[in-house]
Amino acid sequence: MKPEGKKRIWAEYQKEIPDDHFFYVRSCIRQTFFAGSEQYFLKILRDDLGKDVYEDPRHTTCTGIGYHGDVVPFETIQAVVARHFALATEAGYKHIAISCVTSFGIYSEILETWKHFPETLERTREDLYKATGRTFEVPETISHTSDIIYKFRDEIARKAKYNLIDIATGKPLKVVEHIGCHYSKMFPKYGVGGAEFPHVLVGMIESWGGDIIDYPERRHCCGFGFRQYLVQANRGYSLFASRKKFESMEPYRPDMIIANCPGCTMFMDRWQYTIKEIEGITYGSDERGIPVLTYEEVAGLILGYNPWELGLQYHNVQSLQLLRKMGIKADPAERFLAKDGSRLPEPANLING
Amino acid sequence: MEDLYSRLMQDVRFEEGLKACMNCGICTGICPAAEYYNYDPRRVVDLVQTRNNDVIRELLKSETIWYCGQCMSCKTRCPRGNTPGMVIMALRKLSQELGYFTASEKGRQQFAIKRTVGDNVLKHGYCVVSYDVDPKTHPEQGPAWEHYYNHMEDSLARLGGELNGKEGPTRRIADEVLDELKSIFRVTGGQELYDAIEEASEKKAEEMGMEFKKEGRDFEYFRHVVSSDNGSHQAEPEDVRRDVYETGR
Numbered sequence: 156m157k158p159e160g161k162k163r164i165w166a167e168y169q170k171e172i173p174d175d176h177f178f179y180v181r182s183c184i185r186q187t188f189f190a191g192s193e194q195y196f197l198k199i200l201r202d203d204l205g206k207d208v209y210e211d212p213r214h215t216t217c218t219g220i221g222y223h224g225d226v227v228p229f230e231t232i233q234a235v236v237a238r239h240f241a242l243a244t245e246a247g248y249k250h251i252a253i254s255c256v257t258s259f260g261i262y263s264e265i266l267e268t269w270k271h272f273p274e275t276l277e278r279t280r281e282d283l284y285k286a287t288g289r290t291f292e293v294p295e296t297i298s299h300t301s302d303i304i305y306k307f308r309d310e311i312a313r314k315a316k317y318n319l320i321d322i323a324t325g326k327p328l329k330v331v332e333h334i335g336c337h338y339s340k341m342f343p344k345y346g347v348g349g350a351e352f353p354h355v356l357v358g359m360i361e362s363w364g365g366d367i368i369d370y371p372e373r374r375h376c377c378g379f380g381f382r383q384y385l386v387q388a389n390r391g392y393s394l395f396a397s398r399k400k401f402e403s404m405e406p407y408r409p410d411m412i413i414a415n416c417p418g419c420t421m422f423m424d425r426w427q428y429t430i431k432e433i434e435g436i437t438y439g440s441d442e443r444g445i446p447v448l449t450y451e452e453v454a455g456l457i458l459g460y461n462p463w464e465l466g467l468q469y470h471n472v473q474s475l476q477l478l479r480k481m482g483i484k485a486d487p488a489e490r491f492l493a494k495d496g497s498r499l500p501e502p503a504n505l506i507n508g
Numbered sequence: 509m510e511d512l513y514s515r516l517m518q519d520v521r522f523e524e525g526l527k528a529c530m531n532c533g534i535c536t537g538i539c540p541a542a543e544y545y546n547y548d549p550r551r552v553v554d555l556v557q558t559r560n561n562d563v564i565r566e567l568l569k570s571e572t573i574w575y576c577g578q579c580m581s582c583k584t585r586c587p588r589g590n591t592p593g594m595v596i597m598a599l600r601k602l603s604q605e606l607g608y609f610t611a612s613e614k615g616r617q618q619f620a621i622k623r624t625v626g627d628n629v630l631k632h633g634y635c636v637v638s639y640d641v642d643p644k645t646h647p648e649q650g651p652a653w654e655h656y657y658n659h660m661e662d663s664l665a666r667l668g669g670e671l672n673g674k675e676g677p678t679r680r681i682a683d684e685v686l687d688e689l690k691s692i693f694r695v696t697g698g699q700e701l702y703d704a705i706e707e708a709s710e711k712k713a714e715e716m717g718m719e720f721k722k723e724g725r726d727f728e729y730f731r732h733v734v735s736s737d738n739g740s741h742q743a744e745p746e747d748v749r750r751d752v753y754e755t756g757r
Contacts, residue, residue, distance in 0.1 A: 181677065183634045183635045183636040183637075184636055186669070186677035186678055187634075187636050187637065187638045187641065187677075187678065188638075188653075190664055190667040190668070190669040190677040190678065191666075191667035191668065193677050194667060194668035194669065194676070194677065198668075210675070212674060212675040212676075212679055212682075213681075213682065213685050215633040215634070215681055215685060215689060216629055216633055216634045216635045218629050218635060219635065220625050220635035220636065221621075221625045221626055221629055221635055223578045224621040224625050224626075225597065225600040225601065225604070225618065225621070226604075226618060226621050226622045226625065226626040226701065226702065226705065227626070227629070227698055227701070228601065228696065228697050228698055228701055229519070229520070229521060229597075230696040230697055230698075231692060231693055231696040231697060231698035231701075233696075234692045234695070234696050235689065235692055238688065238692065260580075268520060268524070271520075271524065272520050275520060282692070282695050282696050283692070285695050286688065286691040286692040286694070286695040286696070287688045287691060287692065336579040336580060336581060337579075337580065340579070340580050340581055340583060340584045341580045341583050341584075341591075343584070350584045374581075375540065376540045376577065376579040376581060378540065378577070379577070379579075380540070380541070380577025380578070380579065381577060381578055382574065382577075382617060382618075382621060383541075383577045385620070385621055385624065385625060386617045386620055386621065386733075386734055387645070387734045387735050388617070388734065388735050388736060388737045389614075389617070390648065391544070391742075392540075392541070392544050392545070392577060394648075395543075395544050396540050396544070396577075399543075424650075424652075425648050425649055425650055425653075426648070428648070428650035428651070429648045429650070463666070464666060464667065464668075465667075466666075466667050468652070469652050469653070469655075469656050469663065470652055471650040471651060471652045471653075491655065491659075492662070492666060493659070493662040494661065494662050494665045494666075499655075499659050499662065502651040502652060502654065502655035503651060504650075504651045505650075505651050505652060
């Protein structure tokens, strides 16, 4: 087959990701649980890749968890997102970089709704102007921040200090990739590889030397389920879904899980701890747990940044074994430090801690 | 009598989410909620497309519409391009607007979501804030979070952030920005929905003889809706366990 023909066949699975000049919107969940990931995304983009990323502190939640928790109406979230577009317009940016997968799904839903129901765009313009006096341009592109790291994955690989390779054996690390449902299950054309062949994390893992594990429940939801986690009485739903994934991936002995959604990263880490507490089951090689990392943390490790400044110690499943395999020297005693550099008491009961 | 189907059709998510459903059931096959709860999205869509007012009213008062986790896996798989998850979103919105949500145990939980995530949005500018994820009510967050929570300023500083700072992660959202959010909620019906949830919940608390407060979370009705489980929601738990738990361990 000629390459041109192949490109045409796969055209609908390609995504155009801008090269530079991003308006960055943070994530409620990522900034709460993985603040280091957001900071290092910006650092990598700006310092390692020389890109222009603009952030306006007046940007707020998109209200997405409230929207999918069904307490925020669609009209309201459209106007809140339109306000973010207004801030981008005022600053002269046309490309939105979105840290959260829930937000990314919402931005996709809103842009598609405005295309299919143009009257909703007009109503949103009126609502926003009436509420805030602001006006906005619809952005030219929206990218999830994992799209952007994906775009520059080979450049990151060229600058790599470490790879996803076991330095003792020379073999690739075995990696589970988990894509947040709202990245491309709802609006496939907004995701790299669409819903059927999401390539956004696979591309990073392959460029950085790892092997992908293909396991039966690879595309199953992590189980967030919004109200199914937010309300205490429902949390069994969330635990149940993650457990199904762990049981399915376990026979393949993964070295790590990488997720592009902050919620998924958090749940797959937290539920491993919960399952250990409830049932005494610890997954992973030698029952050390399966570390669950954000793609920003992995990119940071590849580039040689300090794991404890990336925030790896704030996961229940610690990554000490993984770091050793990659050849990264990091003193576990340096994990928990106060602002003045003094050591804080270490938490008990971490997995592989 | 009000035509509930017409009310649903006013929601673009409903119009987009339901063309003629042929009842193939692939949505139920892929659905994580159907695996855990006594839930069948195929059946929900089929009931809605009867356009029967009584049937739809019954659904709006039921436990059923609150089982979906909105992963939207159904959208990817439906051969007709329908999205049962979006039909559910439209049903839930209408259930709350009409005050029907308090008729079911799972529906009453909307009050807890309003008082947590809903209030966070207008009070802090975020759906989730670190100082609100208390390890006492979130034991599943484990030791790493407990440590982070107890040493938040130190931990955040290590990661390049500042709690309630001017910029960066977990920055404080300025009052004038919160005013813009509140104004958006007033103009677009967000505040109206919050008020509808509050009003119906207060009425239900009174009916159930439970203490209710206009603010906060430390009172009987809130504690009840967050934790109550009458045990009727899960379908054949033994079958489910057999599928997932018996994997050779």
